[in-house]
Structures are given as structure tokens and as C-alpha cells.
Amino acid sequence: MIEGVFAAPATGALTDQVAAVLADGRDPGVETFERVLNAVVGHSFRDREALAAALGSVPRKFTMKPDPQVRCLAGIVGAAVGPVRADEPWEKAGAGWLELCQHVAPDYIAGARVGEVTARLRAGDPVPFLLSVPSSPTGAVGPYDLVERLAQYARLGVRPGPADLGQALLRVGGRVDPEAVRAAEKLELPEGARVAAWLRQGGLPHPTWWREREAGEPERPSRRRGARIGRRILVGHEAIEGRGAFPRRFWSLFRKFEPHLSCPHWSLPDYRDAHTVATLPWHPEIAAARLLTGVASAADQDGSGAPAFLGALAATDGPAGPAVHLAVAYGLASVPEPDREAAVRALVRLDSRGRLDGALLGRELTELVGLGTLKVPLLTGSLRAAAATPRGAGAVWAVLGTALPGLLACTRPQAHGALLGVAADAARLSGARGELPGISALAGRTGSSQLLKEARRLRDTLAGL
Structure with a gap:
């Protein structure tokens, strides 16, 4: 099957x-x-x-x-x-669960499924296959695949597990063929009508997003607080309808997510990995938003890296919005080198699949550099590495075409030459044309410093000379 x-x-x-x-x-x-x-x-x-x-x-x-x-x-x-412990009903798996932290809502979903599978095996009531087995490496489940699996359950007289079915439904998204909906309506299972309605609406609805900077004036890292106060930009989302049909451990996902809500997140295990993204393959924004504080910590303090998480965000087919772009922005200037390398690959992959919003990423980089969150030498090195990859120059220019004027205004002069050098290379390799504010005036100054040489090279490249 x-x-x-x-x-x-x-x-x-x-x-x-x-x-x-x-x-x-x-x-x-x-x-x-x-x-x-x-x-x-x-x-x-x-x-x-x-x-x-x-x-x-x-x-x-x-x-x-x-x-x-x-x-x-x-x-x-x-x-x-x-x-086999037949006296332990698997239906009660996770009954004593208590929500501790909204940041790890995707892990609650994964944990509910694993807990249900474990309890079902222990009770001697296994299933022929899981409904939530992905159809693709991103974790996505094909609508037809889900309907066919449920039809096989019906033929075998097997009861779907609520958590397994819930995870399968969250892995369905994108454009759903009306034929899959009609096939779901014919299922001889009590869950058939629910599955058909879910497919008809295209899966989990996309919530309304907002971005916000941490409250307070920007401060340097504190031994008492650890993080840089007021230097991070995070993303929240409004509540999502439809939680009542899912197991209780899924409900955290549907709640309004406030990124600065106090929680014991940092005392919990780190779930910034590809499995977290595969839990919601059509909603990388939800995974990125809820774990963005951890991604940021790798850039502005001694946080652990998450290269697999960054790569998985870029590999999904779901919309890439503010949270995904912020995750890439933090990753491009992360202290751990594997994170920077993963962010470079994510940047290029997003662009190659038409999911990169260069202007959005450029604005985020400018603001984070202005807040002192990102280290410019690390960012410059990542952009240089991206521009050197096949088709990467276009992605870098899409970002720097928006970000460069702001970056030059909020960085120290000694960093300008390197930034301009990366921009000139990206413009040349991508065939960019046009004019950037302030570049012509800078290039017209007298002198032979690296800054002025690179400004002239960029001006001439954009002019087609």
C-alpha cells in the first residue's frame, strides 16, 4: 500500500x-x-x-x-x-497530557502520534500501515494516498487512530483534486465526511501573521538574561479554526501564538529539526515562527545550530512568509558555520523554486543589522558564498538590491567595501541593471580605497559598462 x-x-x-x-x-x-x-x-x-x-x-x-x-x-x-497488554486501552494514550509551551506545538503533534502507535502496539491492536506516512520527503501526504489508505482500513475493518489521522490531515495541503474529495465522500468509515470536508477546504487554513520586535531598547547580552534584549524580530499568528475535531494534544497548534509569551521553552528539548517541519509540510511558517527564538539565538548569542531545520523550511512546498525569511536571515549570520552553510543553501533553493521574496529578506537583514543582532562579516561571507553557487547570484542580488542602501547606512565604513564587492559580483553574474540610491555619488568620490573601487565597479556593472 x-x-x-x-x-x-x-x-x-x-x-x-x-x-x-x-x-x-x-x-x-x-x-x-x-x-x-x-x-x-x-x-x-x-x-x-x-x-x-x-x-x-x-x-x-x-x-x-x-x-x-x-x-x-x-x-x-x-x-x-x-x-501484549490487552488490559491497557490504547485509546487513553496521552490522557494526562499538560500543555507547557506553545513554541513546541508541532512536537506535541508528533508526540501524540508516536504515543498512540506505541500504546496500540502494546495493546496488541496494530494497523496494517500508518495513515500519516509521507508521500514525499518533505512529509507531505498526497490526498489520493490518504483516501486510498482509509479505503483499505475500511476493507480490513481497522479503526483509524485519532492522532495518526490527525497527523495525516495536517500533512495534506496545496491544490486538492476534486476527484479526491469525491472519493473521500464515498468512504465507508465514520471519518469519511470529515476527511472530505478537510480536503475540500485545502487542508489546514493559513493563519493571519504579524511580526514584532522584542519590547525594550536594544541591550547587549546580559549574564542574568542571556539574550540580547530588544534586538530580535519575531512572528506571531492569530488563532486557527477547527481544533475541536483533533485530539487535545493538537490544540496548541490552533491557539493564537504570541511569540513573547512566557514559557519554559528553554528547559525543554530542542526540536528545531526536519521532523518538526515535516509535521506541517504545507505550513513552514508555523514551524519557523514558533521556533524562531532558537534560530535567532545561534546568531546573537551562543545558541545551538539547526542546519537541518533551515534546509527543511526551504524544501517544503508551503508558502514562505515572514517567519521563513527571518529564519534564513538569522541563519545567514549564525555563529555555527553549519547553520550559515544551510542558510546559504536555503536562500538559493527558495529562489530556484520561486519562493524567495528578495525584497522582504533584504528589509529583514537591514533591520536586524541596524539593531546589532547580526554580525556583518558573517552575513557578508554567507552572501559571498551564495553568489558563488550556480544561480545563486540572482538570489543574492534580489536581496542586496533592496538591502544595500540600508546596510551601508547602518554598518561601519570598514565593512562597506566587502559588502559592495559581493553586490558587484552578484550584479555582474546575474546581469542586473539599473541604479541604486547613493552608489553613483559614492563612486564619484576621489580616492582609491576598496570602498570606492567596489562602488565604481557596482555602478559600472549596473550601467552595463
């Missing part, structure tokens, strides 16, 4: 994959995680004893702290090979 890269391997191959993932301990990536998760569930449905015999000898203890996704898979395997 599940085809392509997410198709379940044979039992022997699955055992090898599980052993390799658990032994490595690092994030296996969305494709491997989803494939193994679905394979364990499917083999348990077909022959639990054979699966238990194959996976029972795989070590599930770790010598070092494993990635959260690895811990999830270890728990799933343990439930699949352990004794």
Missing part, C-alpha cells in the same frame, strides 16, 4: 535498519524514521511473533544520549516485541 522510499522493507532488512539507527544514535532523517516506524507497525500487524523474533535481539540501550527520534524508535520497537 505504501510505495516508494517509504515502503516497508522485508523483516531482515528492517532488522538491519533498526540496528543501525539505534547503534548510531543520531537523527536518522525524516525518510528513514518514517519508513522504519511504518514498517514496525505493518510487520506487527501481519506477524507479530516473527517481528518480535527478528527485533528482539537488537540492543535498545544507549551508551550516550541518543537523538529524540532514536529514542522514539526504540520505544516503538520495545512495544512491538514486548508482551
Whole structure:
């Protein structure tokens, strides 16, 4: 039923994959995680004893702290090979859940699904496959795929899990073929009408966004507070309708998100990874907005990086708005080098897929540099690296064509020459033409400094000389 890269391997191959993932301990990536998760569930449905015999000898203890996704898979395997506990209803999984932090709402969704799958395996009531298995590496589920999976459930008399179905619905989006809606209306399941209505509206609605700067005058990092007060720009969104049909652990996603709301987020695990984005593949804005403080911390203090998160944001098919562009802006000047490299790739990929708003990113960079949040040498180096990639020069010019006048006004003179040099290279490689405010006047000054040389080169390039 599940085809392509997410198709379940044979039992022997699955055992090898599980052993390799658990032994490595690092994030296996969305494709491997989803494939193994679905394979364990499917083999348990077909022959639990054979699966238990194959996976029972795989070590599930770790010598070092494993990635959260690895811990999830270890728990799933343990439930699949352990004794059946039919007296523990799987429907009550997560009943004692308490919302702690809106920032990690996508993880609550992923946790609800894993918790439900684990409880269902432990209760001896597995399913032939998960409804929420992605149809593409981004995490998206095809509308037809979801309807066909539900039809197979109906033929087998299997009851959909609320969390699994909820995750599948959140992975559906974009343009939905009316034929898929009509097929959903014919489903012989109580959930058929709900699925048809969801597909008819195109999936989860896109909320109304706003951006805001942290309150207070900009301050340098404080030993007491840690972060740079008043130096970050964050994004919030209004409430989303429709939460009542989803399990309670999904409700955080639907609430109004206020980015400065006090919470214990920094005492919780870090979920800035590709799995978070794959939870909502048609809504990268929601994932980016809720975890933007962590992305910013890698640029303005000693925060940990999140290169996989940045790459996944650019890979989705969902709209890239203010939160995604701010994430890329912070990433371009992040202290960890892998984050800068990932932001460069994200910038180029967004542009190549027609999802980059160069003017928007240029304005965000100008404001963040003016606030002192981003370090100009790191930003300049990232833009230079992007301009040197195939088709990257166009993306860089789309950004600098808007940002350069403001950046020159709010940066120290010694940084201007390097910025102008990157702009001149990007303009030449992309064939840009026109005139930028202030460049002609700067180029007309007498002198032979790098600043003036690069200003003249940029002026001449834009004039087609």
C-alpha cells in the first residue's frame, strides 16, 4: 500500500535498519524514521511473533544520549516485541497530557502520534500501515494516498487512530483534486465526511501573521538574561479554526501564538529539526515562527545550530512568509558555520523554486543589522558564498538590491567595501541593471580605497559598462 522510499522493507532488512539507527544514535532523517516506524507497525500487524523474533535481539540501550527520534524508535520497537497488554486501552494514550509551551506545538503533534502507535502496539491492536506516512520527503501526504489508505482500513475493518489521522490531515495541503474529495465522500468509515470536508477546504487554513520586535531598547547580552534584549524580530499568528475535531494534544497548534509569551521553552528539548517541519509540510511558517527564538539565538548569542531545520523550511512546498525569511536571515549570520552553510543553501533553493521574496529578506537583514543582532562579516561571507553557487547570484542580488542602501547606512565604513564587492559580483553574474540610491555619488568620490573601487565597479556593472 505504501510505495516508494517509504515502503516497508522485508523483516531482515528492517532488522538491519533498526540496528543501525539505534547503534548510531543520531537523527536518522525524516525518510528513514518514517519508513522504519511504518514498517514496525505493518510487520506487527501481519506477524507479530516473527517481528518480535527478528527485533528482539537488537540492543535498545544507549551508551550516550541518543537523538529524540532514536529514542522514539526504540520505544516503538520495545512495544512491538514486548508482551501484549490487552488490559491497557490504547485509546487513553496521552490522557494526562499538560500543555507547557506553545513554541513546541508541532512536537506535541508528533508526540501524540508516536504515543498512540506505541500504546496500540502494546495493546496488541496494530494497523496494517500508518495513515500519516509521507508521500514525499518533505512529509507531505498526497490526498489520493490518504483516501486510498482509509479505503483499505475500511476493507480490513481497522479503526483509524485519532492522532495518526490527525497527523495525516495536517500533512495534506496545496491544490486538492476534486476527484479526491469525491472519493473521500464515498468512504465507508465514520471519518469519511470529515476527511472530505478537510480536503475540500485545502487542508489546514493559513493563519493571519504579524511580526514584532522584542519590547525594550536594544541591550547587549546580559549574564542574568542571556539574550540580547530588544534586538530580535519575531512572528506571531492569530488563532486557527477547527481544533475541536483533533485530539487535545493538537490544540496548541490552533491557539493564537504570541511569540513573547512566557514559557519554559528553554528547559525543554530542542526540536528545531526536519521532523518538526515535516509535521506541517504545507505550513513552514508555523514551524519557523514558533521556533524562531532558537534560530535567532545561534546568531546573537551562543545558541545551538539547526542546519537541518533551515534546509527543511526551504524544501517544503508551503508558502514562505515572514517567519521563513527571518529564519534564513538569522541563519545567514549564525555563529555555527553549519547553520550559515544551510542558510546559504536555503536562500538559493527558495529562489530556484520561486519562493524567495528578495525584497522582504533584504528589509529583514537591514533591520536586524541596524539593531546589532547580526554580525556583518558573517552575513557578508554567507552572501559571498551564495553568489558563488550556480544561480545563486540572482538570489543574492534580489536581496542586496533592496538591502544595500540600508546596510551601508547602518554598518561601519570598514565593512562597506566587502559588502559592495559581493553586490558587484552578484550584479555582474546575474546581469542586473539599473541604479541604486547613493552608489553613483559614492563612486564619484576621489580616492582609491576598496570602498570606492567596489562602488565604481557596482555602478559600472549596473550601467552595463
